[in-house]
Amino acid sequence: MKNTMKNPIYGFVLALVTFFMGTAQQTPAPKQQEAISIDGVTAHLGNGKVIENALIMFEDGKLTFVGNAMTKIARRGTVIKGKGRHVYPGFIAPNKSLGLVEVDAVRATSDQDEIGEMIPHVRSLIAYNAESQVVESMRPNGILIGQITPQGGRISGTSSIVQFDAWNWEDAAVKVDDGIHLNWPNTFRKGRWWMGEPRGYQPNKKYAEQLKEVETFLQHAAAYNKSGSTQLNPAFAAMKGLYDGSQKLYIKADGEKEIIDGITMAKENGIEQVVLVGGYHAFKVTDFLKKHNIPVLVQRTHSLPTFDDEDYDLPYKLPKLLTDAGLLVGLQNGDAANFQTRNLPFYAGQVVAQGMDKEQALQLITGNNAQILGMQDSYGTLEVGKSATLFIADGDALDMKGNQITKAFIDGRDISLETHQTELWKRYKGKYGPK
Amino acid sequence: MKMKLLALTLLWCSATLLAQDYFPENEGVKSKNNNYTAFTNAKIYVTPTQVVEQGTLLIQNGKVVQVGSSVTLPKNTVTIDLKGKTIYPSFIDIYSDFGVSKPKKAEGSRRSPQYNPTREGFYWNDHIMPEKNAINAFKYDEKKAKELRNAGFGVVNSHIQDGIARGTGILIALNGKGDDSQRVLDDRSGQYFSFTKSIASRQSYPTSLMGAMALVRQMYTDADWYAKGNVDTKDRSLEALNANKGLVQIFAAGDKGNIVRADGIGDANGIQYTILGGGDEYETIADIKNTNARLIIPLNFPDAFDVSDPNQAMYVALEDMRHWNQAPANPKILAENGVTFSFTLNGLKSPSKLMDNLRKAITYGLPKTKALEALTTVPAQIMGRSDKIGSLQQGHLANFLITSGDIFAKGTTLYENWVQGTKNVITDLDLIDIRGEYDLKSAGETFALSISGKAEKPKIKVTKDTVTYSSKMTFKDEWLLLSFSKDDQLYRLSTLVKDSSIPLTGSLSLPNGKEAPFTITRNKPFAEKDKEKVAVGTPEIVPVTFPNIGYGYSEIPKPENILFRNATVWTSEEAGILENTDVLVKDGKIVKIGKGLNAGRAKVIDATDKHLTAGIIDEHSHLAALAINEAGQNSSAEVKMEDVVDPEDIDIYRNLAGGVTSLQLLHGSANPIGGRSALLKLKWGESAQNMIYDNSPKFIKFALGENVKQSNWQSFSRFPQTRMGVEQVFMNYFQRAKEYEVKKKSGKPYRHDEEMETLVEILNGERFISCHSYVQSEINMLMKVAEKFNFKVNTFTHILEGYKVADKMAEHGVGASTFSDWWAYKYEVKDAIPYNAAIMQNQGLTVAINSDDAEMSRRLNQEAAKTIKYGGVSELEAWKMVTINPAKLLHIDERVGSIKEGKDADLVLWSDNPLSVYAKAEKTLIEGATYFDLEKDKLQRESISVERNKLIGMMLKEKESGAKTQAPRNTKKEKFHCDSL
Secondary structure, eight states, rough: HHHHHHHHHHHHHHHHOOOHHHSSSOOOOOOSSSOEEEEEEEOSSSSSOOOOOOOOOETTTEEEEETTTTTOOOSSSSSOOTTTOOOEOOEEEEOOOTTTTTTTTTTTGGGOOOOOOTTTTOOOOOOOOOOOOOHHHHHGGEEEEEOOOOOOSSSEEEEEEEEOOOOSHHHEEEEEEEEEEOOOOOOOEOOGEEEEOSSEEEEEETHHHHHOOOOOOOHHHHHHHHTTTOOHHHHHHHTTTHHHSSEEEEEOSHOOOOHHHHHHHHTTTTOOOOEEEEEGGGGHHHHHHHHOOOOEEOOOSOOOOSSSTTTTHHHHHHHHHHHHOOOOEEEETTSSSSSGGGGGHHHHHHTTTTTTHHHHHHHHTHHHHHHTTTTTTTSOOOOOSBHHHHHHHHSOOTTTTTTTTTEEEEETTOOOOOOOHHHHHHHHHHHOOOO | OOOHHHHHHHHHHHHHSSSSSOOOOOOOOOOOOOOEEEEEEEEESSSSOOOEEEEEEEEEEEEEEEEEESSSOOSSEEEEEEETTTEOOEEEEEEEEETTOOOOOOOOOSOBBOSSSSSSSSSSSBBBBBBBBBBHOOOHHHHHHHHHHHTTTEEEEOOOOOSSSEEEEEEEOOTTSSHHHEEESSSOOEEEESSSOOOOOOBOOSSSSSHHHHHHHHHHHHHHHTTTTOSSSSSSHHHHHHHTTTTEEEEOOSSSHHHHHHHHHHHHOOOOEEOOOOSSGGGGGGHHHOOOOOOEEEEEOEEOOOOOHHHHHHTTTTHHHHHHHGGGGGGHHHHTTOEEEEOOOOOOOOOGGGHHHHHHHHHHOOHHHHHHHHHTHHHHHHTOTTTSSSOOTTTTTOOEEEESSTTTTTOOOOEEETTTBOOOOOOTTTTTOOOEEEEETTTEEEEEEEEEEEETEEEEEEEEEEEEEEEEEEEEEEEEEEEEETEEEEEEEEEOOOOOOEEEEEEEEOTTSOOOEEEEEEEEEEOOOOGGGGGOOSOOOOOOSSSSTOOOOOSSBBBBOEEEEEEEHHHHTTOEEEEEEEEEEEEEEEEEESSSOOOTEEEEOEEEEEEEEOOOEEEEOOOBBSOOOOOOSSSSSTTEEEEEEEETOHHHHHTTOOOOOOOOOOSSSSEEEEOOOEEEOOOTSSOOHHBBOOTEEEEEEEEOHHHTTTSSSSSSSSSSOOOOHHHHHHHHHHHHHHHHHHHHOOOOOOOHHHHHHHHHHTTTTTTTEEEEEOHHHHHHHHHHHHHTTOOOOOEEEETTHHHHHSHHHHHHHHHEEOOOOOSSSGGGGGOTTTTTHHHHHHHTTTEEESSHHHHTTTTTHHHHHHHHTTOOOOHHHHHHTHHHHHHHHOEEEEEESSSSSTTBOOOESSSSSSTTTTEEEEEEEEEEEEEHHHHHHHHHHHHHHHHHHHHHHHHHHHHHOOOEEEOOOOOOOOOOOOTTT
């Protein structure tokens, strides 16, 4: 360590990072003080329903009215004219390391991937940077909530769910330690070209062995948590919630065999709540997934097909294929850079071009994601009694050209839509003057 | 010990026998054997086409004296009767590494690359080694020679298979009994090249295929310069290259694309290479034929994939399944198209695999004569040695094979392979085939003997009634020894066999210790079970498509005359968006735009409720390429992306499905001065050459910032490591280019330097820079450098802080091609904002939205739409950012980028407003030909799954038949970005 500190490059990077972090984000909004009514708006509820000419009211952070604007009811508090506008539940981004990395190429800013293969005891929440400029840039696109997820290894760690307008991680937390994330082994692996192997995929001869490792770990964790052992094993202890049903296991798997193996093993080992993440070939095993009641967090639609012979639009239509088969489907973009998460609404919009209903597509990133993350009681849809976490857009928020967001609320708090980026925009518009 | 000594003496004698007259002899008295040997009554292939039935081959002193049907035999002739046997010239492999091993791999650290050469007094690049001579590394390897002789080879042509210029080769007779004075037929048998670097040197350049190509070109230019006496230092490499000019020039290309690449370099330098192929020539046979090159073809047909697990089968691409199915027809297709080729063992695991694969090629339609030519006369011709090897005409080396019949037929035995008149036994010629069904009668008992297996290694089964005896048999030197037993009842016999059809007699020792006479009578001679009978006729071959991968077309799309009726037309011109408008396409051009147009004979497409636009143009792409960065030097202006266009990239098709019709294939951003661009039209199915724009405007990639500084990976030795250094690189190169041009114009002799030529083009405004750039300081710097040298930067690409210096950019007159919303992936993009495009556009810049990514490029329409969200650009202007604006930046706006009468009919029909995430490209046309069509795509999907199923079925059958298989795998290419190395 002494040596690295002496390294001038290290010092340089450190200095830059300090400077970078120093530019603080927008000040978090205070608690909702008075009621807000949005009148005459088109309300997309996030549960598949849409109310044209709707009235939405919320107070103390909770929705108090969601219904037709023709309803004879007093508008409370500040009234926002909603005619020609749209209101949506805040979008939810699962399986992201937002706030754990600031600049991908600058190692010093990365806190997403800890050493170790089976480390469920490693928790994302305490490393979450509530003042990240990348997190901040989510809000002007309607993404207000995220599941902050450690990356890498076999069991990457434990995630927590946060809202995107907070002074610190403690204030940001919505659901602490909600789930554990398991990267299922692959039956194929990429060729290690730097060792002279051809690029591309080849069978993973260690698959069975790796599977066994996971199984052993699950068995031991289960046994440990039954006994109430006095000698602490942090990794086993961290798995407790999986066996009592208070936490979910997120299994990242893409192939048919991997999906079946992963879910079968989780179920056999007494894990109640399992979510499939990725699920690239899940459309081949929909009956199996239905039988086990497994929801799927599909990879971002904006990706290329994995195999050359596949339909060019397979990633585009995958959520539709699974939804049509009767599964509960959400969207995430775990394998993309964090900044890309602001494109979450467009990943959903893309499915509409493949024939999915628009409101159904919206569910993928609102109601469905909330349900999959186990937060449907408070978030994800616009229903009375739920959190007033929502935003108003001038156009269709799932379409790039319509995603013009004018107001956003988290738990009723009127949050800033400014960012490091909008500030630079305004600064340089000012430089050149009106034109 | 005695035996060994005897063998040694014999060996010595035979060596002395052939030694030169002027060699002294101290171990005995000088003697010479001038006897003749005659092989009579054989069918003799003097050449593959000149066959003598019942002929005689007369040899003496290792050479053919006479061959024909009536040969007068001198008195001192030893005659060998070969009745029923066939004689062929021995085979020749001219692409071999026999006797010359590859050099050792250079050891290296993982730290910074080595940029300088290791050697002194040679060419500046270690990978250019024309001065290497295989003869200096040659060590005769009898073990390997025997293996080769057993496969039928008499002569191989060997060289050091390492490096780009590899020096000279050697032609070697596989004469195990002679010495090098006889074996080495030629010690400078040709000059050899490849595109692959030497493993013996860590010198970084070239890191890419296009770099290797540029290096070969520059090498020839420099050799010429050197030959003219312009260099006053010594360069042993160039001297050797020049000295070897007159030899056969052989290029190890290794696949169909590289054959064309190598041939192109040859053509430009007045050289016709003989080229080593890869077995995939059938896929682009017309281009291969056009090279007029003679080829050396491997017979390494792939094994079937083991597809018994459907989960694994999924990983195998149709492309690879097809290659398994089609590759055995490669030799036939080459022959059919009149391509001259020889075969090589290169690529085969063992020489013993040759015959199986030859037979396979013949089953797939290769004429036997062609097969024989490719192993004898053609390689001899290629090496310019038709006077000596490859056939059995008078005066040729007595290199020949004796077989039991047609050499290509299954079951034929290769008895002997004579090399330079020395006999090498492979299978005993006098071997008696004792296989058959026999009765053994003795002492009132009858046993049934069934002898099968190979003639040279027979197996026996002894039965009596239903009882099988355990048995042991040897048959050697005409003596048959047999013992068999059951429950301690042991029988033994031995007998001399001269002819197994005549009853054999002798005495059988019985279990009781007594002996009794026996008779063995043959009931039935052995009949080979024809395993191949299963496959009757030529095996089924699935058709080749263009390109020959999934979604390839059975025919390349042709231009049609089309009338789009009643579309919403986004012109990308001043005319804006025209509702309910017709567009007429004729002969690849847009000929008319208007309402109620007369279709004439054109096909009418109802475009009601649909949107018609010009095809999308991506200013910054790395798809359809085999390499992206030549990272071996900080300037690589000499390399050309046009050299490495890959027309078989599936992302071409996927981009068509996203409405993309043109792109600039850019060099990567590893160097301040990158390589020259290729401007492509995505004509799926066409060759690389046909995808490149005609009269293409000339572009080059420049780069700034973290990538050229090598900030994000472990490399600390290359200049520049800072932005300060980057400026100095540019200043230095442009100054040198200026001086170069002055010298060139002065009329004095000058060394042609491809790099300098390119930079001079930039100075003269004949080549345009597209510069990878992020932060404002460096953007400004490059503009100032350009202004100092009186030229303009054409485009800043990525240009994420362009918004900070948009006024300066406008003043300089440079265009901008940017990402819609990328940032935060490295330090230099921390201030990148998605409003960038809007601000720059407001400042009057020509702004394009680019991708740098095969996924993003296939929905550039959506990326353009983001400028509406971020900064409020109008729909009209947003659309221009992916059509006419990039066309302007690329200087192709006279041809493409908008819907205007007279322009190329590069059009996209969309289901919806093209800026909407809900829009789908339904048809994509280039020059009036439909390269993507949603309906056709549907059919393609179906046919792909049908064809996959069929080939999987065929592979399963192959596996069942016991053939070798390979594990499923996926040969997917890498997806490239700017910083791909």
